[in-house]
Amino acid sequence: MKIATWNVNSLKVRLPQVLEWMQANPDVTALCLQETKMDDPVFPHEEISAAGFEVAFAGQKTYNGVAIIARAPIEDVVINLPGFEDPQKRVITATINGVRLVGAYIPNGQDLESDKYQYKLAWLKALLAWLEAQMALFPELALLGDYNIAPEDRDVHDIKKWAGGVLVSPLEREAFQQMQALGLIDAFRLFDQPEKSFSWWDYRGFSFKKNAGLRIDHILMSPRLAARCSACQIDVEPRKHERPSDHTPVIATLD
């Protein structure tokens, strides 16, 4: 089975591409989506069901919104981070084929002086507590999503351009390292990867063409799940599509 994550930047616009991608990737058992930007009453669950998939979702108008599309039953769904009051819909946790999946859209933070950055740090702290609790219950767990963190300088096309801003700040990278300290493993770095591998490219300035991107979408795995992981790759194909999301999927293969 494969598990994947994709920030679609509006499911309303990207639904046809998502369904097409699922058909083109029949081994993908579960796909975590971020930035659906759709409130629950207008979520296209009927179209997704009609295409033959299970779906779970938690959305809001205009911003954020997460979902899981799957080829197997989606069980024990939890929305958001229990104990962390948050009107923003950014997390959906569920069990699929016995694997606990945490799909997350970690806040962007805007800039280091912003209240949104403080929110990001508080949010990361709450996520860490949730991960620790879930890992104790589920030995096979993955955190998939748009982390809005480039964990290392090699995950940034031009570190000089991004230094001093969000996505690369020391406190955010520290939060990423704290996840690793819980035992979570970056599936992408388990394997040899091409240099300059990115999952996001700005719409502006021909960034994709120039491969001026960031690796901010990740799949972290518990040790037991990482032991089952035989591949992890970024699928750049959807980024070449007409009207693409600015993010592209990341896929992990589990034996």
Next chain:
DNA sequence: ATGGCAGGGCACCCCTGA
């Protein structure tokens, strides 16, 4: 140094993203 592009809201200009 700044804005570039895209999506959504609710109305044409503003907010947010990364």
